[in-house]
Amino acid sequence: MRIGVPKEIKDNEYRVGLIPSSVTELVQHGHEVIVEAGAGNGAGIDDVAYRDAGAELCEGPDLIFETAELIVKVKEPQPLERTKLRRDQTLFGYFHLAPDAQQTRDLMQSGANCIAYETVTSLTGGLPLLTPMSEVAGRLAPQVGAHWLEKPAGGRGVLLAGVPGVPAAEVVILGGGVVGTHAATIGLGMGANVIVVDRSPDALRKIDLRFGNAVRTIFSTRAAIAELVKRADLLIGAVLLPGAKAPKIISREMLGVMKPGSVIVDVAIDQGGCCESSKPTKHSDPTYIVDGIVHYCVTNMPGAVPRTSTFALNNATLPFVLAIADKGWREALRSDAHLRAGLNISDGKITSLPVGKAHGLPITPVEEVLGL
Known part of the structure; x- marks a missing residue:
């Protein structure tokens, strides 16, 4: 799978979706990783470290949004980024959709599969990526x-x-x-x-x-x-x-x-x-x-300490990124009920009950989307 990591563009957001050690793991699993040049600078990670880990570097985010099957971010996609998403892509990051009607509508219109860190669950009932x-x-x-x-x-x-x-x-x-x-x-x-x-x-x-x-x-x-x-x-x-x-x-x-x-x-x-x-x-x-x-x-309070935050976040997200990359988003969600809880929007449909209720929009059960 081709995985893309764009540079975060939210105000004073310096975290990055993947660190070099995560890139290495993905490359060893046979995946391609493309990272926007400078994406890790704010967290003290230079482009050389990504290149040495096996990533391809690109100038600007366009190539990532055009070619990546899985996009790994930190914060919610900003308005400009949302216009670049397409129907067959999977987006993995924080969204916080319940109070954000415009982002919800834009992500529905994009047709992308949007898996939210903040609603992935664990065996103990916690939220391991939040x-x-x-x-x-x-x-x-x-x-x-x-x-x-x-x-x-x-x-x-x-x-x-x-x-x-x-x-x-x-x-x-x-x-x-x-x-x-x-x-x-x-x-x-x-x-x-x-x-x-x-x-x-x-x-x-x-x-x-x-x-x-x-x-x-x-x-x-x-x-x-x-x-x-x-x-x-x-x-x-x-x-x-x-x-x-x-x-x-x-x-x-x-x-x-x-x-x-x-x-x-x-x-x-x-x-x-x-x-x-x-x-x-x-x-x-x-x-x-x-x-x-x-x-x-x-x-985005944790963005104030981007190095600490980026490494802490990657420690939690890497197993899920690997699962999505190795199995594809559908099979990864079918085989893991906890990751399945992270799917908020897919193919224009809201699959999260709290998000649908917050905006008064129809909710499609995730099991229906996945054919379970």
Whole structure:
């Protein structure tokens, strides 16, 4: 199979779909890999490393979109890229389609087979291709929040750790999953007072077992959140409904009781955000202020640390890329129910229930598409 890796063109996105060691594995399996020149530069991977791994290099993305059977990306295809897709291609990457009607329509119109990293499942019920980037984003969130809490950055001038005689900042994390757990790890390490809120008793038990009394856990109710936002110096949105829009946990009215200059880092923004006041931002213009509250809603947070993120992502995606390349997309999905869960759109049809429901569009069962 001919596999293509274009350079990411989203704002300040420096990750890359395949690293040289992944290319080597694919080449040894008898596949051709074509990589756009400069695709790995932002992650500290030069073209020579790709050439030495057996990849063909090309100038610009056109040859990849014209000839590749499988395109491996990181972030969702941008409008220009979506016009280049064709019916017999398979696209493998992050899409986050539920809050993005235009991308959904464009991918349907392209006819391509779109397999989303974020909805591939595992035997344990997890999301193995979302997890590494959730870990990165979770660990970045307190670090980012600490910066924007500084007065020159627009925050209220609070040091996350405090100092002797002055209290540490209050960090409230909405969601005790992968993002929330890693955010709590870093928040604690930076010396903050950390509270994790979740509707799942099991998630709260896991947090308690991991951190003990160092982290407070609170069952999520509207009343509990309404009280907690009053205390928060930093609020981290870490809510996830796989493949679906994030629920709006923080209402616009709640901003009025928050401390002026406090910060919201909405990691859930990829799926629409968990605050009514959240809107997507980018690394080149990451924040805005609503009712005196600093909002950080960058949709590709892990792109800020592209080398770490790229290698972590490839560790997770390579077995699935190999399966698709070795067997073809249909047989790979037929033989693996977990990879099958990743198919969101195929031949103009939506195969993901959350995506179809989000946009009020018909849903075609993936089994029907695959002839199962």
